[in-house]
Each structure stands twice: as C-alpha cells, then as structure tokens.
Amino acid sequence: MDITLDHIMPVPLASIExxxxxxxxxxxxxxxxxxxxxxxxxGKGKTTFLTTVYGLRNDYKGEIxxxxxxxxxxxxxxxTNLRMNTISAVFQDLQLFANLTVGENLLLKNRLTDTYxxxxxxxxxxxxxxxxxxxxxxxxxxxxxxxxxxxxxxxxQPFKWLIMDEPFSHLDxxxxxxxxxxxxxxxxxxxxxxxLTTLGDSHGYNYDQELKL
Amino acid sequence: xxxxxxxxxxxxxxxxxxxxxAFLGIAFLIISIHYLIKVNQFGEGSEILGPNTVxxxxxxxxxxxxGLARTDFSKSEIEKIKAKPFIDDVKPVISNNFNVSFxxxxxxxxxxxxxxxxxxxxxxxxxxxxxxxxxxxxxEFVPLIMPxxxxxxxxxxxxxxxxxxxxxxxxxxxxxxxxxxxxxxxxWVDCRIVGFTxxxxxxxxxxxxxxxxxxxxxxxSDQKITQIMIQGKEGKFGEVEQLLNNRGLESKNAQVVVGxxxxxxxxxxxxxxxxxxxxxxxxxLVLIQFMQxxxxxxxxxxxxxxxxxxxxxxxxxxxxxxxxKVFGVVAIMGTIAFFITKYFLDDTFISGGxxxxxxxxxxxFMALLIAxxxxxxxxxxxxKKGIFNEY
Numbered sequence: 061m062d063i064t065l066d067h068i069m070p071v072p073l074a075s076i077e078x079x080x081x082x083x084x085x086x087x088x089x090x091x092x093x094x095x096x097x098x099x100x101x102x103g104k105g106k107t108t109f110l111t112t113v114y115g116l117r118n119d120y121k122g123e124i125x126x127x128x129x130x131x132x133x134x135x136x137x138x139x140t141n142l143r144m145n146t147i148s149a150v151f152q153d154l155q156l157f158a159n160l161t162v163g164e165n166l167l168l169k170n171r172l173t174d175t176y177x178x179x180x181x182x183x184x185x186x187x188x189x190x191x192x193x194x195x196x197x198x199x200x201x202x203x204x205x206x207x208x209x210x211x212x213x214x215x216x217q218p219f220k221w222l223i224m225d226e227p228f229s230h231l232d233x234x235x236x237x238x239x240x241x242x243x244x245x246x247x248x249x250x251x252x253x254x255x256l257t258t259l260g261d262s263h264g265y266n267y268d269q270e271l272k273l
Numbered sequence: 274x275x276x277x278x279x280x281x282x283x284x285x286x287x288x289x290x291x292x293x294x295a296f297l298g299i300a301f302l303i304i305s306i307h308y309l310i311k312v313n314q315f316g317e318g319s320e321i322l323g324p325n326t327v328x329x330x331x332x333x334x335x336x337x338x339x340g341l342a343r344t345d346f347s348k349s350e351i352e353k354i355k356a357k358p359f360i361d362d363v364k365p366v367i368s369n370n371f372n373v374s375f376x377x378x379x380x381x382x383x384x385x386x387x388x389x390x391x392x393x394x395x396x397x398x399x400x401x402x403x404x405x406x407x408x409x410x411x412x413e414f415v416p417l418i419m420p421x422x423x424x425x426x427x428x429x430x431x432x433x434x435x436x437x438x439x440x441x442x443x444x445x446x447x448x449x450x451x452x453x454x455x456x457x458x459x460x461w462v463d464c465r466i467v468g469f470t471x472x473x474x475x476x477x478x479x480x481x482x483x484x485x486x487x488x489x490x491x492x493x494s495d496q497k498i499t500q501i502m503i504q505g506k507e508g509k510f511g512e513v514e515q516l517l518n519n520r521g522l523e524s525k526n527a528q529v530v531v532g533x534x535x536x537x538x539x540x541x542x543x544x545x546x547x548x549x550x551x552x553x554x555x556x557x558l559v560l561i562q563f564m565q566x567x568x569x570x571x572x573x574x575x576x577x578x579x580x581x582x583x584x585x586x587x588x589x590x591x592x593x594x595x596x597x598k599v600f601g602v603v604a605i606m607g608t609i610a611f612f613i614t615k616y617f618l619d620d621t622f623i624s625g626g627x628x629x630x631x632x633x634x635x636x637x638f639m640a641l642l643i644a645x646x647x648x649x650x651x652x653x654x655x656x657k658k659g660i661f662n663e664y
Binding site: 116137143149157172173213 | 274275277278281573574577578579580581582583584585586664
C-alpha cells in the first residue's frame with residue numbers, strides 16, 4: 061500500500077517558508093516496502109507529519125491517500141482496523157501507560173491481534189537488553205528504556221507501514237543500532253516499509269529514500 | 274488489564290458516596306412504591322363496597338323534623354357532587370316503594386317474621402363481585418346480602434328462646450321468603466342469604482328485583498332518594514370528608530375511618546415516594562458525573578488506547594459495563610434492604626391494626642427495572658460522548 065501526500069500543507073505550518081524539495085506543498089509518494097528517512101531540524105513538522113499521516117489530525121490542506129483512498133473518508137472502524145493491522149507508530153512522547161508494567165504495556169497491544177507469544181515479546185526485549193524490566197512499571201524506566209519498550213510495542217502487530225518520530229533520541233549509538241536491527245528484521249519479515257524522522261542522524265542505516273521537510 | 278488501566282487509579286471515596294446515595298434512593302423507591310400499592314389495596318375485597326365508597330344521607334336536624342328542610346337528594350344535588358374533581362362517581366341508593374316483610378321458612382330455625390326495608394346498589398359500586406347476585410322473574414330465589422347486625426339479632430333471638438345459635442354458613446343455607454304487597458295484591462318470593470355487610474343497614478337485593486317490586490306493588494308515590502353512594506378517587510378521602518361536612522352529610526363511621534386511614538398513610542407514603550424518586554435521580558446524576566470525571570482523568574489513557582488500535586466502542590463498553598455493574602450492586606443492595614425493611618414494616622403495620630397484604634408487588638420491582646434501564650441508557654450515552662470527545 062503506497063501512501064501519497066498530495067500537496068499537503070498543515071495549517072500550523074502554512075505561514076512558514078518551506079524549501080522547494082520539502083514534502084509540504086508537493087506531491088510525494090511513500091512507496092510500499094521502502095525504508096525512508098525524514099530528515100529535518102526542529103519546528104519543521106516531523107511530529108505533524110506523523111500525526112497527520114496517522115490520522116490523528118486533519119487541520120491540513122491537500123489530500124493524503126492510503127492506496128487510492130483519501131484518509132479523510134475513513135471512519136472509526138476503518139482507523140481501528142488500519143491501526144491494528146496496517147500502520148503502526150512510535151510517538152515522540154512514546155505514549156506508554158506509566159502505571160502498567162512493561163509486560164502489560166506490550167500485552168495490551170499484542171492482544172489486539174495476538175501477533176506474538178509472551179515469550180517472543182520477551183525475546184524482543186532481550187535483543188534490546190531490557191528483558192529484565194518486564195515486571196517494572198513503565199513510569200519508573202529511563203527515557204531510553206521507555207523508547208525501546210515503545211519500539212517493541214509498535215512492532216507487536218502486523219503492519220505495512222511503521223512511522224517513527226525520533227525513536228532513538230534518548231539512545232546511545234549501540235542501542236540505536238540494536239533497535240534499527242530489530243526494526244529492519246520485522247519490516248523485512250512483513251515486507252513493510254517504515255518512515256523514521258530524525259534531526260539529522262541516519263543511525264548508520266542505508267535508507268531507500270530520504271525526504272525533507 | 275484494561276480494567277486495571279482505566280479503573281484502578283480512581284478515587285474510591287466519591288464512588289462510595291454516590292453508591293450510598295443511589296442505594297438509599299433505590300431502597301426507599303422500592304419500599305415506598307410497594308407500600309403505596311398495598312395501602313391503596315387495603316380494605317379491598319373485605320366489604321361489598323370498596324374502601325373509597327361511602328353511603329351517605331343528610332343529617333337529620335330539627336328543621337327536617339318540622340318539615341322546613343328536606344332529607345332527600347335532588348338530581349341537581351347529585352350532579353353537583355359528581356362534578357367534583359375528587360369524586361369518581363355518585364349513584365342513588367334505591368329503596369323499596371312498596372310493603373315488604375321478611376320471614377324464615379326453614380325447620381332448622383324457629384319462625385321469625387319482620388317488616389323490613391330493602392335497598393339496592395349499583396353493581397358498579399360493589400367491591401366484592403358475587404356471581405349469584407342476580408335475579409329475574411321465575412328464578413328459584415332472590416339472592417340477598419344481609420346486614421351483619423341481623424345475624425347478631427337473630428342469634429340473640431335464638432339464644433333467648435333457648436335454641437342453639439347459628440353460624441354464617443348455616444344462615445346462608447336457611448330458606449327465607451319475602452312477602453311483597455300493596456292494598457290489592459300480595460306475593461311470596463323465596464329468598465336466600467348470599468353474603469353479609471357491615472356497611473349497609475338495609476337488606477340488599479339485586480336491582481332487577483327492586484325494579485320488579487317497585488313496578489308491581491308501588492303505592493304510586495314518588496320515589497325519594499334519601500341515600501347516595503359516593504365513590505372518591507384514590508387518596509382523596511380528605512376532600513371527600515370535607516365535602517360531606519360542608520353539605521351536612523353523614524355516613525357510617527367505619528367507612529369514614531378506613532378511608533381516612535388510607536388517605537393519611539397513602540399521602541405519607543406518596544411523599545416518601547416523591548423524595549425517593551428525587552434521591553434516585555440525584556444519585557444517578559452523581560454516578561454519571563463520577564463516570565465523566567473518571568473519563569476526564571483517564572483522557573490520556575483513552576486517547577492512547579485508540580491510537581494503538583483499540584476501537585472506541587470497546588472502551589465505551591468497558592465504562593458502560595463497569596457502571597451498570599456498580600448500579601447492579603446498588604440495585605441488589607436496595608432489594609435486600611427492601612426485604613429486611615418489609616419484614617419489620619409488615620409486623621409494624623399489623624401491630625398497628627393495618628392488615629395490609631404482605632405479598633410482593635410487581636410494580637415496585639418494575640420501578641427498579643425502569644430506574645436500571647434509565648441509568649444504563651444514561652451511562653451508555655455519557656460514556657459514548659466522553660470517549661468520542663477524545664477521538
């Protein structure tokens with residue numbers, strides 16, 4: 061499923077002057093299965109990109125299409141189905157449930173589609189070296205640990221697209237690499253694409269496409 | 274896990290206060306509806322006239338004796354009384370306009386004969402339906418409702434003659450007859466006692482028999498209506514009694530006492546019912562407000578759940594089910610409180626001489642069901658609104 065941004069201009073960014081190669085105001089297609097880096101400095105609209113494409117806001121001009129369908133036409137049933145099976149996200153503010161444990165946060169997501177067993181989820185955490193945090197409340201984890209939990213949660217579903225908003229901002233190079241490896245593996249398994257927004261660091265990964273804001 | 278996320282970190286105090294309020298409201302609602310129904314039923318079926326019906330006549334004063342005032346009712350007087358908003362119906366009591374005597378005609382009892390007066394009441398006013406209380410020419414006997422005082426008098430007569438006294442059942446089996454007559458003609462008609470009354474002083478016969486006698490043996494004089502039956506509306510006995518006083522009417526004391534008692538108790542229970550309805554309404558609002566507060570406190574959790582793929586309807590269902598369970602607990606507690614209260618209140622009423630029916634009343638549980646349905650609907654729509662606000 062390709063995602064097309066057809067002359068999108070979010071209302072809060074309309075007053076800012078954008079470069080000619082910015083995705084804002086141009087026609088851009090995110091081709092199915094591609095690994096895309098979205099590189100931009102602060103205030104250019106990285107979070108706006110995620111929330112707009114993910115259907116959390118509609119204060120924009122232009123048209124976003126999943127395949128041929130304008131996302132403005134989707135109803136709650138459609139969005140629930142898409143967010144369960146087609147598109148997943150890592151939010152910049154992570155949006156974990158602070159009062160639930162790491163395990164509960166992951167199982168709460170995983171039980172929607174029953175994608176993995178508890179053992180598999182733990183093995184993902186092990187790859188990111190936080191499997192010992194399974195019973196710890198998320199509110200008590202460091203930001204770096206929380207980022208890793210949020211990444212595993214986003215992976216705990218079938219998806220065609222994974223959109224990540226600065227997912228490694230609190231991680232060191234080694235941990236970022238581990239996360240990237242896991243994301244790559246899961247995306248390849250599902251033949252899915254992903255978009256990773258960053259402040260400039262490519263995290264040592266070779267992307268198929270780089271977009272600018 | 275969803276329950277833990279959405280409901281674990283709530284302030285229980287507010288929920289408990291709301292539940293106590295709802296519990297009291299529900300308990301009083303069931304209790305008051307139950308006793309309102311039972312008090313209204315009180316007295317029904319125990320006498321031939323309903324507890325809201327009185328037979329009245331004008332008080333006899335010196336003016337009546339001197340012929341300066343009338344003791345009979347005109348048609349316009351009856352219509353005026355009937356027009357009052359607290360009156361259901363008014364009908365004249367028809368008396369005999371011919372000579373009639375009553376005598377026993379059975380070897381079981383000694384011969385007893387007396388001139389009597391007979392009356393008939395509109396069958397619509399009878400609270401106890403006696404299937405055999407009908408008569409047509411050619412029937413074997415005239416069914417007759419006898420003043421209980423007559424049985425007492427008959428037994429006194431038997432005792433004085435050194436004869437064994439007789440029970441109600443025996444009285445109802447003895448053969449009797451009426452003698453109807455005028456100056457030119459005379460007729461004997463067999464009759465049999467089919468019931469007793471404390472409310473009417475005359476022997477009561479079917480309307481058709483009275484018509485027959487009045488047509489065939491009337492002395493030709495105009496029929497005067499000296500008694501009327503007044504049927505008041507439920508719980509309006511105070512106004513009926515005031516009307517009787519204002520118009521100088523009187524009735525048998527027992528009838529007034531029952532009506533007054535019912536009216537007082539019914540009014541008190543009705544006030545409790547009104548307070549209960551308000552209490553249920555207010556406590557329901559508090560519970561709904563608590564739900565809204567809970568959703569506001571969990572706004573981030575609700576929003577995040579929808580962002581990670583939970584359907585809004587699933588979250589609505591969680592809140593809805595949680596609160597109908599809360600109200601279910603309240604309803605069960607209220608029902609238990611009702612049964613405990615009923616156990617003691619029934620005894621209290623009986624000790625106080627109010628022999629109300631102790632069976633359960635369907636309507637009190639229907640009221641509970643209606644309150645539950647209304648609360649469930651309010652919960653559902655409130656949850657739906659709250660969740661979609663976060664969508």
